[in-house]
Amino acid sequence: MINKILSTKNLSLKITITLFVVSFLICSLIYPGFFSWQNFFNLFIDNSFLLITAIGMTFVILTGGIDLSVGSVIAFVSMVIAFLLQQGLNAFIVIPLGVMIGGCFGAIMGLIIQKFKVQPFIVTLAGMFLIRGLSFLISVESISIKDPIFNRIANYHIPIAGGAISVNVVLSLVVLALGMYLAHFTKFGRTVYAIGGDEESAQLMGLKVGRTKVLVYTLNGLCSGLAGVAFSLYMLSGYGLHAEGLEMDSIASVVIGGTLLTGGSGFVFGTLFGVLIQGLIQTVIMFQGTLSSWWTKIFVGILLFVFIVLQKVISNMKTTKNEFNN
Amino acid sequence: MAAAEPIIKMAKIEKSFPGVKALQQVDFELAAGEIHGLMGENGAGKSTLIKVLTGVYKADSGQIFLDGRPIRIKSPEHAQKIGISTVYQEVNLCPNLSVAENIFIGREPIKNGRIDWKKIKNEAETVLDKFDLKIDVDRKLSFYSVAVQQMVAIARALIISAKVIILDEPTASLDTDETNKLFEVMRQLKSEGIAIIYITHFLNNVYEITDRITILRNGELIDTCLTESLPRIELISKMIGKDLEQIKEMENYSKNIGENNKVLLKAEGLASKGNIEAFDLELKEGEVLGLAGLLGAGRTEMVELLFGLNKADQGRIIIDGKEVKLNSPKDAVDYKIALCPENRKEAGLIGNLSVRENIILALQVTRGWFRKLSQARQLEIAQKYIDLINIKTPDTEQLVKNLSGGNQQKVVLARWLAINPDLLILDEPTKGIDIGTKADIQKLVLELASGEGMSVVFISSEIEEVTRISQRVVVLCDRAKIAELTGSEINQKEIMYRIAGGEA
Numbered sequence A: 001m002i003n004k005i006l007s008t009k010n011l012s013l014k015i016t017i018t019l020f021v022v023s024f025l026i027c028s029l030i031y032p033g034f035f036s037w038q039n040f041f042n043l044f045i046d047n048s049f050l051l052i053t054a055i056g057m058t059f060v061i062l063t064g065g066i067d068l069s070v071g072s073v074i075a076f077v078s079m080v081i082a083f084l085l086q087q088g089l090n091a092f093i094v095i096p097l098g099v100m101i102g103g104c105f106g107a108i109m110g111l112i113i114q115k116f117k118v119q120p121f122i123v124t125l126a127g128m129f130l131i132r133g134l135s136f137l138i139s140v141e142s143i144s145i146k147d148p149i150f151n152r153i154a155n156y157h158i159p160i161a162g163g164a165i166s167v168n169v170v171l172s173l174v175v176l177a178l179g180m181y182l183a184h185f186t187k188f189g190r191t192v193y194a195i196g197g198d199e200e201s202a203q204l205m206g207l208k209v210g211r212t213k214v215l216v217y218t219l220n221g222l223c224s225g226l227a228g229v230a231f232s233l234y235m236l237s238g239y240g241l242h243a244e245g246l247e248m249d250s251i252a253s254v255v256i257g258g259t260l261l262t263g264g265s266g267f268v269f270g271t272l273f274g275v276l277i278q279g280l281i282q283t284v285i286m287f288q289g290t291l292s293s294w295w296t297k298i299f300v301g302i303l304l305f306v307f308i309v310l311q312k313v314i315s316n317m318k319t320t321k322n323e324f325n326n
Numbered sequence B: 001m002a003a004a005e006p007i008i009k010m011a012k013i014e015k016s017f018p019g020v021k022a023l024q025q026v027d028f029e030l031a032a033g034e035i036h037g038l039m040g041e042n043g044a045g046k047s048t049l050i051k052v053l054t055g056v057y058k059a060d061s062g063q064i065f066l067d068g069r070p071i072r073i074k075s076p077e078h079a080q081k082i083g084i085s086t087v088y089q090e091v092n093l094c095p096n097l098s099v100a101e102n103i104f105i106g107r108e109p110i111k112n113g114r115i116d117w118k119k120i121k122n123e124a125e126t127v128l129d130k131f132d133l134k135i136d137v138d139r140k141l142s143f144y145s146v147a148v149q150q151m152v153a154i155a156r157a158l159i160i161s162a163k164v165i166i167l168d169e170p171t172a173s174l175d176t177d178e179t180n181k182l183f184e185v186m187r188q189l190k191s192e193g194i195a196i197i198y199i200t201h202f203l204n205n206v207y208e209i210t211d212r213i214t215i216l217r218n219g220e221l222i223d224t225c226l227t228e229s230l231p232r233i234e235l236i237s238k239m240i241g242k243d244l245e246q247i248k249e250m251e252n253y254s255k256n257i258g259e260n261n262k263v264l265l266k267a268e269g270l271a272s273k274g275n276i277e278a279f280d281l282e283l284k285e286g287e288v289l290g291l292a293g294l295l296g297a298g299r300t301e302m303v304e305l306l307f308g309l310n311k312a313d314q315g316r317i318i319i320d321g322k323e324v325k326l327n328s329p330k331d332a333v334d335y336k337i338a339l340c341p342e343n344r345k346e347a348g349l350i351g352n353l354s355v356r357e358n359i360i361l362a363l364q365v366t367r368g369w370f371r372k373l374s375q376a377r378q379l380e381i382a383q384k385y386i387d388l389i390n391i392k393t394p395d396t397e398q399l400v401k402n403l404s405g406g407n408q409q410k411v412v413l414a415r416w417l418a419i420n421p422d423l424l425i426l427d428e429p430t431k432g433i434d435i436g437t438k439a440d441i442q443k444l445v446l447e448l449a450s451g452e453g454m455s456v457v458f459i460s461s462e463i464e465e466v467t468r469i470s471q472r473v474v475v476l477c478d479r480a481k482i483a484e485l486t487g488s489e490i491n492q493k494e495i496m497y498r499i500a501g502g503e504a
């Protein structure tokens, strides 16, 4: 058992989880009132949209790609939702529409990346500018959401363990479960890993590389569309400047969660902890009271450095010698 | 044999790459239940023919028939779907996935809407059992040696219930035992009516296993013959287009080196725990030292210590009479030691750089990046080695990834020759290289040794090759040096006997 825990298999995932648990406990000791279920739930409530989009991002990064457009998609979707609700459309039409917009946008970028063999970095960078710009075509002002149904959903609380969680949390956990299932138990998911390992080999092994890559960006689009919905529920407004830089938080969550930026290795489950650790840092800084919120960025930056170096060390550990080498 | 309708017929296939006509008007037929050898020199077009057949490349013209019906094969995936299963020349698997998954990916068994991992594991173990390969199938593929990876690739090809199985140089990194296992499995598949295309440079293998042989040369079809009615000499002359004088001539090469040649490098009690047990070694100037032993015997581990790739935890190395520490390859290169490693994919051959850039790379590194070689000098060096070891490329600027497998191997060799080392370590340098060039490389090694006084350590799984060029042979077994042979002791029988564990 001990050996199993200490083995290098999934080591960076284990480290991430340990880091989270230990820091949470330490903070509980330092700050009175920190340790409560509600405070723990708040991590989920305040970061559910990040978790949703980071799960999509995990798939993209597992293939060795990247998607910089997610923050913009979230802003655009929040804008469309707020605008259409303002026009009196039914929330149950607007919500799926928001998700679909993200999906379509992802699919288009995926097709461009695949068909024209363009770097995902470039395509999604263009997408990032384009779609954030589009949000301002709808309105340059923030539009607040007054729709009663939408507000009911946003304010609905599900009581649990003496505290309460929002609909968003349930949404994000469902996405997490689906993501884990997709990644580890479906052909699609395994092809994603194979592509990240060696795309050319995957092709020669007869895997559906092209289709899978397009699907991965579509999936990520759907996730960011849904994150847009969650974000609108959280903020109750649509605004072109919403979720600025969220793509970077999302990428950071994935990396801290133990997924290699070069692709082919990582866990969807790890991404949850990448998100939680970032949330924890924010909460701590709030509790601390005197530090400015920029410290969040500083800590996340340091963590990223540490984790990237750590991953390198672990992967070096693994490649040193083995009994079957000649 | 060719009585029935062939399963596959390729007619008048043409394929050109910029500057190269890889295939010209090639016809090829494959009958059910036959093992068909595809032979030819490096760059003859064998792999290209396979890639056209399996949809990796689109032919410029020509037709393919499957069971008599014309078919257009669009992709490797499509090829698999219609029952053609292929092991390409370079191991093409995913290093980040487990062994078991590499065997099954793309056709995972599904139970209750999920991949049935347990079944994958069990079945993977069963298939590998056929090859007596008892390894942990849950481990990542990258954890294992090239030979194991090769077996895994073969296992993958075999579990697809295919009509046609294509093996492009599957035995290049396998030892005799493993090759025999493969042949057993191939014979069984053949008896089930499956057709197999088998590409290799080993003549013995071809004669042992194939029913027919098709010979390509410079992208042209030379002949298709029944194996039993094709004498070896004829096969070779068909492949290289000239007679065998050149190869014979080499047999007479003098292998005498002066008894009193200076000692270049001496290792005393060198060892690395878990990799190789303590050994002594002495290398004279102008000497070729052969390392023989089975896969996993510790040959690579031994030379890794001499090249600073691995640190010794006891013993010492003495070069030119002075004790030295080799902590990294950089140190070794400073002492003018070069190692040409076994696996060209890992050897740092950079596919997206040109032949010239790859050849001058090591030389440039030893000079430091601030003293860049002039363009003219680079060209000169590249051209020199292209001519010297006969690298088949349209020009110095061709990207290495576009060369045939054997020619890529030659580029690795050229890179290390270019730094003009005192001690050249060659780990399986002739793997995947056709016999004509193999002879050229062997000759070159002898020339470098006797002519320029270079010391060479030569690792090869082909015992015959080791005996042909070495003045001294060190035999390894189970990660330990077990014997050192000289003079008349150097013969195949003796070496085999030692490897098998016999005492003198």
Ligand SMILES: Nc1ncnc2c1ncn2[C@@H]1O[C@H](COP(=O)(O)OP(=O)(O)OP(=O)(O)O)[C@@H](O)[C@H]1O
Pocket: B017, B018, B020, B021, B022, B040, B041, B042, B043, B044, B045, B046, B047, B048, B049, B089, B392, B393, B401, B402, B403, B404, B405, B406, B407, B432, B434
């Ligand atoms: N993608 C490519 N681009 C350009 N040239 C290529 C490409 N692939 C192969 N060639 C050229 O086509 C010719 C045939 O190559 P091929 O790989 O079929 O040889 P081969 O018979 O398999 O040789 P080997 O025994 O070395 O594997 C070579 O001259 C090679 O340089």
Ligand SMILES: [Mg+2]
Pocket: B046, B047, B048, B089, B168, B404, B405, B406
């Ligand atoms: Mg080839």
